[in-house]
Amino acid sequence: MRKIEHIGIAVQDLEESNALFAKLLGKKHFKTEKVEGEAVETSFFQVGETKVELLQATNPNSAIAKYLEKKKPGVHHIAFDVENIEAEVERLKGEGFEILNETPKQGADNKLVVFLHPRTTNGVLVELCQEISVNSK
Numbered sequence: 001m002r003k004i005e006h007i008g009i010a011v012q013d014l015e016e017s018n019a020l021f022a023k024l025l026g027k028k029h030f031k032t033e034k035v036e037g038e039a040v041e042t043s044f045f046q047v048g049e050t051k052v053e054l055l056q057a058t059n060p061n062s063a064i065a066k067y068l069e070k071k072k073p074g075v076h077h078i079a080f081d082v083e084n085i086e087a088e089v090e091r092l093k094g095e096g097f098e099i100l101n102e103t104p105k106q107g108a109d110n111k112l113v114v115f116l117h118p119r120t121t122n123g124v125l126v127e128l129c130q131e132i133s134v135n136s137k
């Protein structure tokens with residue numbers, strides 16, 4: 001794990017939360033992006049070397065929608081930047097962590113992502129992110 005890539009925050013209304021976090025952080029988000037595969041719309045704020053990712057569900061089947069059926073808006077996950085996501089998945093499997101999607105999937109902000117089940121990570125939903133480099137496209 002090289003650094004915290006982002007903190008994911010589940011929100012009900014992206015526009016409203018964008019305005020709130022712009023006030024809080026003293027800067028506007030640098031991008032919004034829909035991730036069809038996750039049925040989310042995201043918005044990113046750069047904070048030093050890490051980011052805040054706001055997530056709104058785009059349909060009721062979204063993991064964010066399901067989360068908000070049971071819990072209040074708030075911190076949803078923590079994402080770590082990794083150099084080699086496949087190698088990290090193998091390492092973490094060996095350490096007994098439960099991998100939710102062994103095959104990395106398309107994330108936001110030009111990343112491949114994997115999630116670990118919170119029941120094996122002390123109750124924290126963990127995301128691994130690997131930058132998709134230009135020559136690997």
Ligand SMILES: CC[C@H](C(=O)O)C(=O)SCCNC(=O)CCNC(=O)[C@H](O)C(C)(C)COP(=O)(O)OP(=O)(O)OC[C@H]1O[C@@H](n2cnc3c(N)ncnc32)[C@H](O)[C@@H]1OP(=O)(O)O
Binds near residue numbers: 100
């Ligand atoms: C990829 C785009 C973007 C990016 O950064 O690039 C994203 O970050 S997308 C983020 C949204 N997508 C995901 O979160 C995908 C991974 N998540 C899942 O597969 C599910 O949400 C899962 C398995 C974590 C929970 O599924 P579900 O809600 O259907 O199950 P339960 O409600 O039964 O929960 C089981 C158990 O886990 C606890 N839980 C659920 N969500 C969280 C959470 N975010 N943080 C911590 N704990 C969580 C829940 O409370 C249940 O615990 P229990 O003790 O059994 O009550």
Ligand SMILES: [Co+2]
Binds near residue numbers: 008
């Ligand atoms: Co994320």
